[in-house]
Amino acid sequence: MGRDNYLVFTALLVFSFSLFNLASTYNLIINFGSAVTGFATDSGVVNLTVGSVVSINFTNASVNFGSGEVNSSATFATINTLGSVVNGTWAPETLKFLIINLGNENATLNFSSGKNASTFIGGNVSIASYQYNVSNVETGACVPPAGFSLGTFYEVNTTPVSREICADFLPGKNITIDIKLVIPDNSNLGILTDTVTITYEAS
Amino acid sequence: MRGLIFFCLLIFLIGNVFAISGVSPGSYEINFEPNLNKSFVFDFIFDEEVSAEIYVEGDLAEYVAVDKEVIIGREKVNVQLTLPESVDSPGPNRIRIGARQVVNESAGIGIAADVRGIIKLEVPYPGRYVELELIAPNANTGDLVNLTLKAFNRGEVEVNIAPAIQIFKDEEIKDESVFKNVKIKPSEMRLFNFLFNSSGYSSGDYIAVALADYGGEKPARDEDQFRLGEFYVKINNYSRVFEKGGIEEFNIEVESFWNNQIEDLYAEVKVINFEEASFVTPPIKLESWSNASLKGFLDTSKINDENFQAEIILHYGGKTTTETADLKLIFGPDYTLYMIILILILVVGLTLWRIKIFFKRVSKIK
Numbered sequence: 318m319g320r321d322n323y324l325v326f327t328a329l330l331v332f333s334f335s336l337f338n339l340a341s342t343y344n345l346i347i348n349f350g351s352a353v354t355g356f357a358t359d360s361g362v363v364n365l366t367v368g369s370v371v372s373i374n375f376t377n378a379s380v381n382f383g384s385g386e387v388n389s390s391a392t393f394a395t396i397n398t399l400g401s402v403v404n405g406t407w408a409p410e411t412l413k414f415l416i417i418n419l420g421n422e423n424a425t426l427n428f429s430s431g432k433n434a435s436t437f438i439g440g441n442v443s444i445a446s447y448q449y450n451v452s453n454v455e456t457g458a459c460v461p462p463a464g465f466s467l468g469t470f471y472e473v474n475t476t477p478v479s480r481e482i483c484a485d486f487l488p489g490k491n492i493t494i495d496i497k498l499v500i501p502d503n504s505n506l507g508i509l510t511d512t513v514t515i516t517y518e519a520s
Numbered sequence: 521m522r523g524l525i526f527f528c529l530l531i532f533l534i535g536n537v538f539a540i541s542g543v544s545p546g547s548y549e550i551n552f553e554p555n556l557n558k559s560f561v562f563d564f565i566f567d568e569e570v571s572a573e574i575y576v577e578g579d580l581a582e583y584v585a586v587d588k589e590v591i592i593g594r595e596k597v598n599v600q601l602t603l604p605e606s607v608d609s610p611g612p613n614r615i616r617i618g619a620r621q622v623v624n625e626s627a628g629i630g631i632a633a634d635v636r637g638i639i640k641l642e643v644p645y646p647g648r649y650v651e652l653e654l655i656a657p658n659a660n661t662g663d664l665v666n667l668t669l670k671a672f673n674r675g676e677v678e679v680n681i682a683p684a685i686q687i688f689k690d691e692e693i694k695d696e697s698v699f700k701n702v703k704i705k706p707s708e709m710r711l712f713n714f715l716f717n718s719s720g721y722s723s724g725d726y727i728a729v730a731l732a733d734y735g736g737e738k739p740a741r742d743e744d745q746f747r748l749g750e751f752y753v754k755i756n757n758y759s760r761v762f763e764k765g766g767i768e769e770f771n772i773e774v775e776s777f778w779n780n781q782i783e784d785l786y787a788e789v790k791v792i793n794f795e796e797a798s799f800v801t802p803p804i805k806l807e808s809w810s811n812a813s814l815k816g817f818l819d820t821s822k823i824n825d826e827n828f829q830a831e832i833i834l835h836y837g838g839k840t841t842t843e844t845a846d847l848k849l850i851f852g853p854d855y856t857l858y859m860i861i862l863i864l865i866l867v868v869g870l871t872l873w874r875i876k877i878f879f880k881r882v883s884k885i886k
Contacts, residue, residue, distance in 0.1 A: 370546065373542065374541075381628060511628075514632045
């Protein structure tokens, strides 16, 4: 019995001590702001120069239609990066060119290509077609120049060499370029190549 | 015969490692000085190991020399401009220092970058010439619209001007401010500010026109459009046709006519006569003058009429925009019934199979 009383007394003592500690810690936290500490405050001036940068990134820098052929019953096939395949055996493709303005200035963008439909696709020149279509990802990302419309397919031409597609491409915004091909059944065979060039500068 | 021939075509992807490109600074702006000799640095940025050809193009390119013909990855290009005593191209001239990516064409359709840094060189016009640049920002009705006018003396002689700014709406002049006469030396710019008090003016599109008579053939002129906003969100479009029997996406296209961001914009869609199908979309933030789409989900299983109506109510900042929408339900195939039939077939098939096995065992025992 005497041993039990001793244990109860010790437990009460420890509990009281912990309560005291809790109160003391709480008090310290509350008064921390007015206490003398090593925390110093002052104000200063930060000199910061932000240079102008004109920069773009091709988030997707290539278009892949894979391999395929014109259906035997058709004279031509039409494929595009909107996922459409008509009269052909290509797998639907929705990956398009995606361009972001990474700079801090508006940019002017021009589109050019080394090839046109007859040199890229070949075959019947009255059928073959190689087109591109510029679209905004965010509203107002690209302000087109007069005579050029977003969301419209234009034939890729080697003349004029370069065509302005964005008079103002806003920083932080994205545009896409879709590709559409009309492939005649007597087109060039094998691996076809072309590179489109985006020429840009501060607007 | 032609139909028998298969024309096989392969269009492969180029594995382009190239992605980023750029130049810093994007441009330099200087005024023409006879025999000026000045150097510029353009920091061209390309991915590592991507090479680019440096070229010079544009007005007065013949007076520029660069220290590199090819760069690899990120490199600085020093440009030396050596101007003659005089040039015959008054006005803005652009000298372009370009870096054109060298492409190792392999297969497919790839994309390459051609980035240009610019030296903008203003050559003075003979005699008097003033250019104006007017900036009129969008605002809300009742705001003070701070219009900024920059007057550049692009001529060879000092000019005196007293510019004016006029505000038009629907070709009717609404307000005008005429500034005091100021002198501007050649190649200098003066700034003018006009606070247009839009209180009492209706929302909509306005045109600000700046004019300055500097003694030339005709006054210098510039204009800028600006909008006065009202706290209003318009419903431009919405989903109209739905398939019966499931949860269908319901999109509402909206447009802001307010010059500030609108927070917590959401739509309440009350389906008339089928209250249990009503829903509320999650809230969105709508940027000034922007379009956005609100997305909700309509439980079409709770609607029985082919043609029905819903009241679309936009809620934003204590205000609402309401429109009654005529909607249509298409009664498609009942997939639940198909599933039940399929399960029944499976159950019957399984039972028959077990019965067959049972009789086989019985015959073996006999």
